[in-house]
Amino acid sequence: MTNTGRLTSRPVQLDDVSKAIIEQLQTDGRRSYADIGKAVGLSEAAVRQRVQRLQEAGVMQIVAVTDPMQLGFTRQAMIGIRAEGDTRLLAEQLSAIPEIDYVVLTAGSFDLLAEVVCENDEELIDLLNARIRSLDGVQQTETFVYLRLQKQHYNWGTVRNR
Known part of the structure; x- marks a missing residue:
């Protein structure tokens, strides 16, 4: 789904590294790209690029969730x-x-x-x-x-x- 709630024409296929980056951010959305890079085996710059692509594709958003x-x-x-x-x-x-x-x-x-x-x-x-x-x-x-x-x-x- 896109962030507008509409189904996309074709689901985005994520590789294991992208999934691992998302999991890191789901655990702590404020985690640094350097820390995420260490956890998933990429450089800080590579993590930053992947996160940006995932956001631009509508795969994810980084937001504060309140109670x-x-x-x-x-x-x-x-x-x-x-x-x-x-x-x-x-x-x-x-x-x-x-x-x-x-x-x-x-x-x-x-x-x-x-x-x-x-x-x-x-x-x-x-x-x-x-x-x-x-x-x-x-x-x-x-x-x-x-x-x-x-x-x-x-x-x-x-x-x-x-």
Whole structure:
């Protein structure tokens, strides 16, 4: 997938060295190119070039990942949405709402799933009633409130034998 969430026409094939570089950065995104080079058997310059190519190809991004709970956002939920009409248009509208951090078109019981991060239950209620359910095409919503986030990883495509 590209960083826009659209599937690419052809997946990028990574060699073992590129996978090892990505794994190093997944462990610590602030790790120096020199340290990564020592771990994977390349020079600092070669690591820098590979990282740049991987970023330009949309294979990876280097970002800070925050814990919403630590920042005062105490309510997270997944909202299943049943819709009518063009779900792509509805997905674009949902994507424009700042509290929604994840939107996916699905097949099955729901047409779309949207993950939300809110400060509290009152904000979630307002978001549902005033901003999601009021959108054209939304027929029904079902909210799955997170009680505890058990697992969340960002190591797709590089983990070997785990």
